[in-house]
Amino acid sequence: MPKHEAIDQASQNDNEDVWIQSACGMCYNQCGIRGHRVDGTLIKIEGNPDNPIGRGRLCARGLAGIQLLYDPHRIDYPLRRTNPEKGIGVDPKWERISWDDALDEITERLATIKENDPRGLYFSGTVICLAPLSHALATFLPAFGTPNSFVSDGHQCGNAEHILARTLHGSVTTNPDVEHCDYLLLFGCQAGLGTYYALTTMAQDVADARDRGMKLVVVDPFLSSAAEKADEWVPIKPGSDGALACAILNLLVNEYRIFDADYLLEHADGPYLLTEDGWYARDPGSNRPLVWDIDAGKPRPFDDPELGQVALEGAYQVEGQTCRTVFETLKGTVAKWTPEAASEVTTIPPDMIRKIARDFGEAACIERTIEIDGRELPHRPAAALYFKGAHGHDNAWPTSMAIELLNEVVGASNVPGGLLGTTPVCDGHPDTGFPRWKPGANEDGLLDAGMLLYNDPYGVVPGWPPPPTDTELPNLRDLIGWPITTCFTPAALTDKENFSFDHKPELLLNYGSNLLMSAARPEVTFEAFKDTFVVSFNLHSDETAEALSDIVLPDTSYMERLDPLPNFTRHHHPVGLGNWGHTIRQPLVEPLHERRHFTEVLLELGQRLGLTETMNLLTNNLYGLVAPHALDPERTYSWREISDQAYRSWFGDEHGLDWFETNGVMRWPKKVEEVFWKPFVHARAPLYNEWLKRAGEQVDEIVEKKGIKGVDTSGFFPLPDWRPCRAHRAREGYDMQAIYYRVPWHTFSMTYENPWLDEISRGEPYSYFICINTKTARAKNITDGDPIEVEGADGGTIRGRARLTEGVHPEVLAVANNGGHWAKGMPFARGKGVFFNQLLPMDLEHSDLVSLSMDCDARVRVTRMAEGA
């Protein structure tokens, strides 16, 4: 039977032999897959060559999905806790119940909560299941009336990056245009080299680019997959990436004077004048930000049609004040970051910092152009990119901003060769013009993202960050509403000193997340929800289920369910030229046993609770459904019907669900103006974050009024700077920093249950060990393979075996991902790898409040344990 065969409706029959196109779900990237089913059994998953997301190639995780589908330890039936005691490591003594009994009880509890105070419903989810998570956040939860949602892996998310991806790139994420790039500088990131967005596609493109001669420089305390391939590995003290970036910025703008003046004048707020107090100087009449007109010798609004030559640098007298341009202020702010000063905190030699700055600046080839499809475009073949290694600290915001501005000052932003937002512009399918979105400019001339972003506690709205309003929500979305995700809820609920709420979590609905393990130290999460009725949709009876859950419902894996828009054609889509890929996720097998799709269960719960009308309207809003494909509020729809309407609405009646089930993916070519959109859209990237300065003052007012002491806005920098993270503070006797790194064959902690992926880790020298520098180990009398104990200065102890390596910074202990499961329901994963998160407290002190990121490293000491301890 040929591949690409349509799904055989008589699927479970004998003599069946079909290939079905779908989307992976082993991480958040949602790559295109096809599954081979024979006589009702899935026997192979491989990449789908017809899908631009992965182009037929998969990572180890995606190929190993089949062992998740058929894992004998999956939850197959609804379960109810019979042990009244809850606790970490406590046996819940599950008993099997029927779906009817489970939903009856949940409905009854939810109806009571809705009547009393709907905010009593809390929701936690995981970004791995992007589409069902988004659907719940945008429809069921707002229809119910609760803003109390959080993403349990929220602080593992790129929160600071997402803010800057939005303000600078009109997107949620970024990736470099490696096809036209000659110099890629990665800070704690493995784009195309191990992890990160669009991995399977980027891996092909980065390998091609390196083959062609693109230089790769990787800043990382650990010799990671990416660092292994680097032309230059730059081992850095964890959490100091921002200082390095500030020093490079300083060299570029002050010493070497390598910057793209045209870009900064036209496409950024570089010429905007700042008052002495740090606000945009504004035209008294129009309130427009002012720039200095050199020809006229006076300030004028940035969009004044009469403008002559505009000043990028310098200080000018405006209304009796000395006003510097944004770019001049940036130059002054980073001036203190000499290579020598940065060297002291990063441990990188000053000469190497100079070399990186020089190489990066020269590689950017300011003023070079390139012709693509008959269009002449700026060509800036240098890009700087960062992820968790750099921003997984409580200085996430200034660090991320400093690295982003490396691209901005040389104009390598959303042009060929530079850093690109992930699909900020989509003109839609050529036949229908849908889906479509595009950034515009706000009244200050600044970039306003066009795609839907999740920044509203009640759902999904486009636009600028909402101002701080209050502190009624434990997820802090009312106080700090601009990060895309948050996992602060357990921290706020347990911080009685700083927070008090007029409602409490009556019921926690948990979708697919193992928040006890993934958020931070498990005791915090347990304490937050120990008195809450917890309902979990799970693949496994994991640590959270066993410690906290009252009812566990058997979720479908990504191989057993329908998601019409697994990545909404927005998130984690490959950047650069090529094709759009609008993909279906459909069952490769019918759900096994009594597993049910979370989204379908929410539709039923919505119906039972009388929410269908509101949910239908919100569904129309989420997918942009308009007549004749908008859902009728009065009608009840199945999930298949809703999916069908979404497809027809976007691609016409001939391309409904049937078409997608057969054809798998809708492709059409990307346009130059969509990919390299910056020269075509007049919207300035804000180098200066005036909005954040304002937000900081508003937050201060609110917390002062409420008497909250722990909320410190001193890190709300409008321009890049650096300050130490919590793990840098000297603590007597604690001489090292513990970090985690990511390996290409595991996703967070969930894949530790997969036997094929476990087989990799068992054959690989590092990932099930705690890596320590050879010389450091010897000085501590630790030899390779010794059992060691790592004790955190802020609490928490982890144990593992030492792996001596030259490939790690001498002051650092490196742990892969987050293993060490202990749940009875994940016996295969139990005890494999090291449970890193035990070292992480979750509180205000260890958080970057701009991005609601947590310090994901810890100050520690390490000791050798007695064998057998």
Place this chain on the structure above:
Amino acid sequence: MRLGMVIDLKRCIGCYGCQIACKSENGTRPGTTYARVVKREWGEFPNVKKLSIPVLCMHCNDPPCVDVCPTGASQKRDEDGVVFIDREACVGCRACMMGCPYGARYFQDETRDYFEVGENAYEQAAYSAHERGVVEKCDFCRSRLAQGEEPACSANCMCKARIFGDLDDPDSEVRRLIDEHGGFQLNPELGTDPSVYYLPPER
């Protein structure tokens, strides 16, 4: 025709995709990894290098495993040089495992299962193509070759670090890459003339 593979150590990121692509194509039992990755580290901090080296059966032109096989189960195909094991003829003596200098062969013993509760539905289907008590190894995915497809590991490699082709064809990509980048065999001194070539990691 002599089928062979080029493994580009510059492109490879050590993601282990090949190990799982092979496992999922061939449905091999626990501990059997026709394709796997070896990691090496050398130098002193901070001047240290790490390298991922994917390995598989070298499909030697002069395969010692074939020479030592007492039953003729281990064979090299005349038409394309693929070294394979005729399962029917294998008696599980394991002489070939001693003969192979590259550790590419796996004896299928009686004991191992991934999950302690036994085989799942996938494993029941996959393992029906295998037998206990015999030796198994990479055969360049003979069943895929028969359908005109390349081996699963090279077809999937997300860095395109594994390239499959005809070493005898002077116009083939494998031949071009070997010539252009100084492709080399592992342990050429053993004289087995492997059909798997490696391209240097730095060039």
